[in-house]
Each structure stands twice: as C-alpha cells, then as structure tokens.
Amino acid sequence: MNLDDFSDLIERPDSGIRRAAEERRERLAVPPGTLGRLDELGEWLSAAQGSVPVRPIDRPRVVLFAGDHGVAELDVSGRPAGSAHELVRDVLDGASPVAVLARRMNVPVRLIDAGLDCDPQLLPEEVVRHRVRRGSGRIDIEDALTAEEAEQAVRLGMAVADEEADSGTDLVVLGDVSVGGTTAAAALIAALCGTDASVVTGRGGAGIDDLAWMRKCAAVRDALRRARPVLGDQLELLAAVGGADLAATTGFLLQSAVRRMPVILDGVVSAACALVAQRAAFRAPDWWLAGQVSGEPAQSKALDRMALNPLLDHGVTVGEGTGALLALPLVQAAAALAAELPEKAEELEEPEKAEEPEKAVEGKPVEG
Numbered sequence: 001m002n003l004d005d006f007s008d009l010i011e012r013p014d015s016g017i018r019r020a021a022e023e024r025r026e027r028l029a030v031p032p033g034t035l036g037r038l039d040e041l042g043e044w045l046s047a048a049q050g051s052v053p054v055r056p057i058d059r060p061r062v063v064l065f066a067g068d069h070g071v072a073e074l075d076v077s078g079r080p081a082g083s084a085h086e087l088v089r090d091v092l093d094g095a096s097p098v099a100v101l102a103r104r105m106n107v108p109v110r111l112i113d114a115g116l117d118c119d120p121q122l123l124p125e126e127v128v129r130h131r132v133r134r135g136s137g138r139i140d141i142e143d144a145l146t147a148e149e150a151e152q153a154v155r156l157g158m159a160v161a162d163e164e165a166d167s168g169t170d171l172v173v174l175g176d177v178s179v180g181g182t183t184a185a186a187a188l189i190a191a192l193c194g195t196d197a198s199v200v201t202g203r204g205g206a207g208i209d210d211l212a213w214m215r216k217c218a219a220v221r222d223a224l225r226r227a228r229p230v231l232g233d234q235l236e237l238l239a240a241v242g243g244a245d246l247a248a249t250t251g252f253l254l255q256s257a258v259r260r261m262p263v264i265l266d267g268v269v270s271a272a273c274a275l276v277a278q279r280a281a282f283r284a285p286d287w288w289l290a291g292q293v294s295g296e297p298a299q300s301k302a303l304d305r306m307a308l309n310p311l312l313d314h315g316v317t318v319g320e321g322t323g324a325l326l327a328l329p330l331v332q333a334a335a336a337l338a339a340e341l342p343e344k345a346e347e348l349e350e351p352e353k354a355e356e357p358e359k360a361v362e363g364k365p366v367e368g
Helices: 003-009 015-027 037-049 070-074 084-092 097-105 147-166 181-193 210-230 234-241 244-258 268-280 297-306 322-340
Strands: 060-068 109-115 171-179 263-265 288-290
Touching (some): 003 268, 015 037, 015 322, 037 322, 060 097, 060 244, 070 210, 084 097, 084 171, 097 322, 109 147, 109 244, 147 234, 147 244, 171 181, 171 244, 171 268, 181 210, 181 234, 181 297, 210 234, 234 244, 234 268, 263 268, 263 322, 268 297
Parallel strands (some): 060 109, 060 171
C-alpha cells in the first residue's frame, strides 16, 4: 500500500458550486458579512455537497477510534497505561461527556477498537471485532506497529469510512479514545513540522504535572529520532511512531475525502492523523473542519500547517470528540441559514415611461 496514491483519488469540493453559493448569499435579504463565519461554513457545505442551496445536516455521526499506547508505561499520561477500555465503557454506558452531548443532540456514536490493551470480552463484539493488535508499541524504543499491522489499520479506517458513506452519513464528528495517544500525536506532528519535542509537547486531556511533562518531552524526543529516517513514507511513519488507532484514523480521513464526506476534527490526535493524510494527499484538508482549540501546542502547529481555523475555543480538553461535537450545531445552523433565509424582494414595478410626443395623423398637422 502507498498512501500517496490517494492524491489521484481525492478531488477538491466543487469550486463552481461554491461560487454559485456565494452568489446566492449576495442575494439574501440579510446583508453579507453580518453572519460572520456562518456564511463561510454554508458556502463550504454547498461545495462539499455539490448543492445550491445547501442541504441540511440530517445524518451526522460521531466516530471514535480507540487504542492504548505502550509509551503510557512511562507515566506520561494522566491515566494508567492500558486503561483506555475504561473510557470506552464510559462512552458505551452514556457516562462520558461525548455520550451525554450525543444523546442530547440525538447523534449516534460509533466506537472502533483498533488497538485497546484489554481482554476483548470486556467490551461488546461490535466494538472489538476490528482490533488490529492489543496495544501499540512503546514508540520511544520500538515501532508502534509492524508494517503489516499499519496497513491493516489504515484499511480498517478506510472500510469504516466506506460503511458510513454507504449508510448515508452526511457529516462525521471524528475523535479518539486513547491513553498515550497525545504523545504519539506530538511525535508525528513534530516530525512532519520539523520542530523540537518541547515545542509540541502538551499536558494531554487529563492533565499532567511538570515531572510527567518532562518525561513526555523525553519520550517525544526519542520517538522523533526514530521518525525522521522514515519521513518519506507515511505508512512507515505511522508504523514507527503512530499506533493502530492513529493509523486507522488516517485511513478514515483519506477515504472520507475520496467519498466526499465532510469531517469535523476534534483534538491533537485527529489533527496529527490529518497532517499525515495531508502529506499523502494535499487536497484532503479541503474536506475537513477543525472543531475546536484543544490547548495542545502540537494541534496548533498541525492546524496552522493545514490552514484550518478552529470553530470554537472553549477550553475543552477532555477529548473523545467532545469539542468537535460542540461545533456540530454551529455547522448545522450555517446550513439552515444558507438554505432557508429569503432572497431580497425584487423590484416588480417598472419606472413609468415618458410620454411619447403625439404623432402626426395623416392629413392633419400636429398642433404646436
């Protein structure tokens, strides 16, 4: 598998449709510019859908890829290594922030176990049946995945994207459920952006103290040494310092762009996968929105590289797609406004015509 092949498969949203959407916006009764970014979002959705006026977002879905990362054994996370399955269980039981919001918004949530480090019997079959491996390797000293596992994970993400597109999903809220995932994400972004470990290393969604942050910086630094020799091959990069969930997310993003299915990115993990996908297919980011600012410095680096401007900045760091899901009503509002606001009333009354001078009647002069 060569991820560069996606470059020929992915097209940009229809520019002609976008121009038509912009022209329609000019005709609306509400003055241009008064709706701020909602105008831009509505036009982007029109181009993505190939429709003017834009269609409503009726069938969104939250998609979460789950995995454990061996680097968490170094105490670089606010949670114990190998405990991501507990977060998955909270989502399934409706006890996590993303589950509460999804229930309130009536948005279904799909969880995919790409690399959890737990007994499969602890979770439902529909969650664990796609697992690539049990936990990903410790990226500071070893590869996260074998080459075969990396390809399997990418293909898993592609298959999920195809299933969602075929089922009629019209927009995906993308997130992750992981322990140690932000460390792998920071290593990927540092490698792709050419920055040092300290520049991209944050404190994760659960928050860590200064000593844990220093350990995390060291882990990212060591992972970077292993990442730089394979920067020319995205699949090798994901195998070296990614993980099963990150590779699956990358495959999902690429295939979603192929299928013209818009995606809202959540935090630093989805941003890292998007950056890998952009390296493979430069048009792919045109199909994505950045849902929120997570506070992770690596996310800011990645979004800046992809020229994606986050929709929200509420200080939400919990992960699991929560911040991206909060942005969904904004996108739905943009679609509704673009489609339902009336156009300006046209002036139906024509100006009165000037009276023409009286014409001469045959045999009778015009009176002067």
